[in-house]
Amino acid sequence: MIDFKHITRETDLYNFHTHTQFCDGHAPMEEFVVEAITQGFSHLGFSPHSPISVESPCNMSRESVQDYFNEIERLRKAYGDRIRLYTSMEIDYVSAGDGPASDYFQQLPLDYRIGSVHFIPSLVDPTEMVDIDGQFQAFKVRMGKYFNDDIEYVVKKFFSQMMAMVDEGGFDIVGHMDKIGFNASQFHRDIDEEPWYDKLVIDLFENIMDHHLVIEINTKAWLQRNRFYPNLKYFGMLKHYNAPVVVNSDTHYPTLINSGRLEAIKLLNVL
Numbered sequence: 274m275i276d277f278k279h280i281t282r283e284t285d286l287y288n289f290h291t292h293t294q295f296c297d298g299h300a301p302m303e304e305f306v307v308e309a310i311t312q313g314f315s316h317l318g319f320s321p322h323s324p325i326s327v328e329s330p331c332n333m334s335r336e337s338v339q340d341y342f343n344e345i346e347r348l349r350k351a352y353g354d355r356i357r358l359y360t361s362m363e364i365d366y367v368s369a370g371d372g373p374a375s376d377y378f379q380q381l382p383l384d385y386r387i388g389s390v391h392f393i394p395s396l397v398d399p400t401e402m403v404d405i406d407g408q409f410q411a412f413k414v415r416m417g418k419y420f421n422d423d424i425e426y427v428v429k430k431f432f433s434q435m436m437a438m439v440d441e442g443g444f445d446i447v448g449h450m451d452k453i454g455f456n457a458s459q460f461h462r463d464i465d466e467e468p469w470y471d472k473l474v475i476d477l478f479e480n481i482m483d484h485h486l487v488i489e490i491n492t493k494a495w496l497q498r499n500r501f502y503p504n505l506k507y508f509g510m511l512k513h514y515n516a517p518v519v520v521n522s523d524t525h526y527p528t529l530i531n532s533g534r535l536e537a538i539k540l541l542n543v544l
Contacts (some may be wrong), residue, residue, distance in 0.1 A: 274445055275359065275385050277487050277519050280316055285538055288530055289318035289359065289446065290387060290489065290521035295341045296321035297331040298525050306348055308527035310355050317530075318359035319345060320387050323378065325365050327392060327402045332365070342382070359384040363448055366390050366438035367402060374443025387489070388438050389448035393430040395419040405431065405453060412456040424461045428453055432473040439480050446519060447481055449491040449502035450474075465504065474503065478510060488516050490541065492533030493523035501537055512544040 280287055291305055292298035298305075302319060309317045321341060322332040333341065345360050352358070361383050366372035373388045392402040396419065403419045405412060405427060416422050431453040439447065451474050454465040464470060481488060488511065491502040503511070511518055520537050524530045 277446075278517055281519060284315050285535060286312065286314040286531070287316035287318075287519075288314065288522050288524065288534070289316070289320065289361065289385070289519050290363065290448070290491065290523045291317060291319050291530070292363075292523075292525045293319055293321040293333075293341065295333040295337045300527050302344055303348060303351075304527045305524070305530060306352050306356065306358065308530055310352065312531055314356060314530070316357045316359070318361050318385065320361040320363045323362040323364040325392075326367055326371050329392075329404065331391075331404075333362075338381070361385050361387060363387040363389050364444060365392060366434060366441070367392055369437065369441065372438055372441060372443070374441045379443060385446060386444035387446045387448045388444035390431060390434045390438060393427065393434055396421055396423055396426055405456065409456050409459045413460060416460060424457055424464060428457050428464065428470065429473065432477055435477050436480055439477070439484050439486065442484060444486070446487045446489050448489050449493075449523065450477060450481070450488060451504060451507070452491070452502045454502075454504060455494065455498060455500055474507060475510070478503075478507070478514075478516075482514055482516060486517075488518050490518055490520045490537050491523050492520060492537050493529075495533030495536060501533070505540065508541055509544055512541065 293302050324335040325332045349358050364373040364378055364386055373386050391406040392404055395401040395403050403415055420427050458465045494500045520534050522532050522534050
C-alpha cells in the first residue's frame, strides 16, 4: 500500500482521485498529467469509475480496463522523471460480494483502491439499483420515481451501504463518505443538521477508524457548492482522532486538478 501519510506530510500538491476518458472524465489522461506538472504536482493518481454490474454511463467497461493500464504505462515512460503516477479505480460498492473486495478487483494490478457508494436499491423495486449521485434536478426526479420521495430511506440506505462496504473491505481510501448530504439537504432543508443524520456520519467514521482506512476529504464541490465531503463540521472529528486523510479534488477536468484542495488543507491545519 502507498504510504499516504508520508506523501501528505511532504507536499500539498498531490491528487489521488482523478477521472479519465475511460469513464466520465472530460479530457485524455495525458492532459491531466501535463496540467499537474505545470502546477508543480509531485504525485497524481488516476481513479476512473470502475466497471460495474449495473447500467451506468459514467463507469468504464471491463473491455477498456487493459487500455487504461496500457495508457498509464505509456504516460509513466513519457513523464515519470517529472511526476509520480499511480494506477487506481474508484470502485462502486453495489451489494455483498459486488464491490472492492470482489475477486475481480482484487486481482487487478492497482496501486490503491477507492471505495465509494453511488447506487442504492430502489424503494419501489429493491432489485433495481439507482444512482443517487450527480446533479440535484436528476436526483429530485429519481426521488419521486424510485423512492416515493422518502428522503430518510435514501439517506439511511446510503449510509448502510457505506457501512457494509467498510465491513467488507478490499480498498484503501473511503471516497466522499457523506456525499448524500448535499442532495438530501437540497431536497429537505437542513436534514443534514438533524441528530439522527449526525449519528449516521459518526457511526460510519468510527467504523472506518476501526478498519484502519484512509478518509478522503473530497473538494470537488467546494467552489460551486461551498461543501466538502466529509462536511466541514466533521473536520474537528478527523483531527481529534488523528485520522489518516488525503485531500482529493475528484477532478473530471485538468484545470480543476487542485480545485478546493489548498483551502481544505488550510482549514484542516488550523483546527
